[in-house]
Amino acid sequence: MTENRTISGFVKPGFEAVREVFIENFELRDELGAACCIYYQGEKVVDLWGGIRNEATGEPWKEDTMVLVWSTTKGLSALAMALAHSQGLFDYNVPVSKYWPEFAQHGKEKITIRQLMAHQAGLYAFDELADKEIIADPDRLAVVLARQKPAYEPGTRHAYHALTLGFYQSELLRRVDPKGRSLGQYFHDEIATPLGLDFYIRLPEDIPNSRLATPRQPKFSISAMRSAPVAFILATMSPRSAIRRALVGTEFCLDENRIYTRNYEVPSGGGVGTARAIAHAYSVFATGGKELGLREETFQELIAPPIAPSKGLRDGALKTDAAYSLGFTRPLSKNPFGSPSSFGMPGTGGSFGFADPQFKIGYGYVLNGFGTSFPTDPRNNALCAAMYHSIGETDLYPDL
Numbered sequence: 164m165t166e167n168r169t170i171s172g173f174v175k176p177g178f179e180a181v182r183e184v185f186i187e188n189f190e191l192r193d194e195l196g197a198a199c200c201i202y203y204q205g206e207k208v209v210d211l212w213g214g215i216r217n218e219a220t221g222e223p224w225k226e227d228t229m230v231l232v233w234s235t236t237k238g239l240s241a242l243a244m245a246l247a248h249s250q251g252l253f254d255y256n257v258p259v260s261k262y263w264p265e266f267a268q269h270g271k272e273k274i275t276i277r278q279l280m281a282h283q284a285g286l287y288a289f290d291e292l293a294d295k296e297i298i299a300d301p302d303r304l305a306v307v308l309a310r311q312k313p314a315y316e317p318g319t320r321h322a323y324h325a326l327t328l329g330f331y332q333s334e335l336l337r338r339v340d341p342k343g344r345s346l347g348q349y350f351h352d353e354i355a356t357p358l359g360l361d362f363y364i365r366l367p368e369d370i371p372n373s374r375l376a377t378p379r380q381p382k383f384s385i386s387a388m389r390s391a392p393v394a395f396i397l398a399t400m401s402p403r404s405a406i407r408r409a410l411v412g413t414e415f416c417l418d419e420n421r422i423y424t425r426n427y428e429v430p431s432g433g434g435v436g437t438a439r440a441i442a443h444a445y446s447v448f449a450t451g452g453k454e455l456g457l458r459e460e461t462f463q464e465l466i467a468p469p470i471a472p473s474k475g476l477r478d479g480a481l482k483t484d485a486a487y488s489l490g491f492t493r494p495l496s497k498n499p500f501g502s503p504s505s506f507g508m509p510g511t512g513g514s515f516g517f518a519d520p521q522f523k524i525g526y527g528y529v530l531n532g533f534g535t536s537f538p539t540d541p542r543n544n545a546l547c548a549a550m551y552h553s554i555g556e557t558d559l560y561p562d563l
Contacts (some may be wrong), residue, residue, distance in 0.1 A: 173224065174199075178208050180549040185338065188542045195379050195532025196224035198438040199546055202446030202525035204553065210439060216531070217377045228436050229361060230376035230529050231416060231423050235510030236434030238517065239362060240323055241349040241490025244280065249461035250454070252339040255280070255489065259331075262338045265305070269312035279331055281487040282321040283472050284286050285313030286331065287480055288408035295415045298330070299343060299427055305334045314405070316481070320472045321487060322479035325409040329430025332490065347428040358443055359454065364437025365428040375422045375435070376531040378512070391537040394482035396536035405480040432510075438527035441516035445525050446508065446525025449518035466504040466520050469493045483538055491517075498538055499559060500547060501526075513540035515547075522554060 170189075172183045173322065177207070180200065188194040197215035197419040200549040216224045248255060253262060260267035264275075274284045290311060297303045308331055324331075332345035340349060347364035355362055363370070398404035416433045423435055447454050451462055469488035476495070486493040491506035500507065500517055501524065507517020512533030517526050526547070533538045548560035557559045 169223065172211035172213075173209075175206075175208040175210065178550070178553045181546060182211060182554050183267075184545045184549040185341070188545065189214055192542045193532060193547075194530065194542060196228070196230075197477060197528070197530035197532070197542075198224065199528045200442035200526075201439040201550055202442050202449075204236035204523045205446060205450050207439075207442075209211070212438075214532075216367055216375075218379050218532075219377065222373075224358060224376060225374075227361065227374055228376050228411075228419055229363075229370070229374055229437055230428075230434050230531050231433070232441070232505075232514040232516075233379060233413070233432045233510035233512065235326065235441065235514040235529070236364060236429070236518050237329065237431050238491055238506075239350060239354075239434055239436075239441065239444060240332060240346055240364065241280070241316055241506075241508070242448055243354055244332055244462055244490055245448070245465055246353055246452075246455055246457060247336055247340065247349065248456045249456070249549065253335065256465065257469040260334060263309070263335055265309040270332075271317070273314060274313075274317045275336065277470070277489070278318050278382045279335075280328070280490045281470065282324045282328065282478075282485075283319075283487075284317050284324070284331075285320075286311050286315065286327055287322045288327065288411065289322045293300070293412060295412075295427075298327070298429070301334065301337065302483040304330060308334055319470060320477075320479055321485070322405050322475045323409060323481050323485070324402065324431070325406070325428070325480070326412050326431050327409070328490070329432070332403070333430050341345065343494060345428055347432055354444060357442070358447060360436065360440035362434060362440035362444070364430050364434050364489075366423055366425050366433075366435045368425045369537055371378070372422055372424070377422055377476055378417075379532045387514075391399055392482045395537065398480075403481070405543045407480075409480050418560075419452050436529075438516075438529045441527030441529070442525045444525070444529075445518035445527065449520045449525050450523050451520075462520075465491075465506055465518075468503070470495075481538065501551075501559065508544070509540070510539075513543055515540070522551075522556065524550070525553060526550065 501519035504522035
């Protein structure tokens with residue numbers, strides 16, 4: 164292994180298999196730069212990083228390197244919403260319009276917060292295209308959000324709200340929070356600062372480029388394409404498909420001069436941080452959230468089985484079965500991660516973070532060399548398998 168592929172960090176005795184797989188990802192699975200962190204029963208047992216932060220310059224990935232994690236951000240946003248629920252700011256089961264009266268347009272008056280956060284609201288795209296300036300102005304964005312008409316009868320089906328979900332959650336939070344904070348600010352104040360997390364849903368100006376990993380464009384291959392449903396592949400080729408429309412605006416998170424856009428809040432896909440921060444946050448929630456004052460009622464909501472839409476689990480945007488609950492993705496037999504009580508979220512290119520309350524695990528994996536496998540990434544799967552095998556649980560990933 165060359166110097167710029169050096170692996171740093173530590174694993175606790177018993178978790179050596181995770182380090183072996185982490186190294187194999189560089190040797191066998193085209194990893195560029197990455198980090199993986201695992202908490203088990205409240206203790207940090209794996210903290211690894213390595214590879215290249217910037218492919219153009221060859222600069223190495225360092226201990227404090229942060230990277231854009233795309234939709235893995237949704238999980239951190241959902242943790243913030245869960246904490247707000249625990250603080251009594253809203254009820255998952257009531258209509259969004261109770262707290263946000265203007266939301267009750269075009270048949271949206273009965274959409275509950277639970278349905279919205281399970282991608283069942285039919286609000287996966289903007290008919291009225293929101294440009295970067297509108298997204299940066301919460302008051303203007305709220306008007307666009309409220310005017311959107313659902314694409315289907317809410318509660319009957321789900322389609323991945325790739326970008327819009329975080330904006331809806333943030334506006335809801337602004338309405339119920341006594342301080343009127345956005346989701347990103349609330350996350351910073353209530354979770355990131357108390358726990359000392361290097362993770363930002365709104366990246367500040369004072370973070371230097373030297374701390375940020377530059378993303379590499381994905382390398383498509385026939386084998387990667389074979390992993391995706393044919394319907395999904397076809398959908399990505401049509402600009403009018405649900406998934407293409409749902410992704411409009413994600414490009415605003417990137418900045419040619421500063422790698423990532425600063426002071427710009429995209430709670431569904433603009434989070435920048437470390438694997439260590441993601442794993443720590445999920446670990447706190449996996450072990451009951453006492454450090455943040457999480458109520459038992461909210462914890463039970465997080466681990467409860469997801470409520471499927473009336474017409475089944477097929478996601479109208481992703482063209483594959485999916486399960487969502489309270490802003491998180493949940494395990495399915497075709498997309499397993501952890502025990503049935505686990506909750507988390509993957510991101511474009513392969514990043515992933517989740518909590519497994521049954522085994523008290525907080526897991527975070529981030530990278531800058533995008534993969535193209537769908538719906539799961541082989542690098543992440545191998546790391547998860549090694550993690551569970553290290554604690555004696557081989558049934559969750561029997562084939563790896």
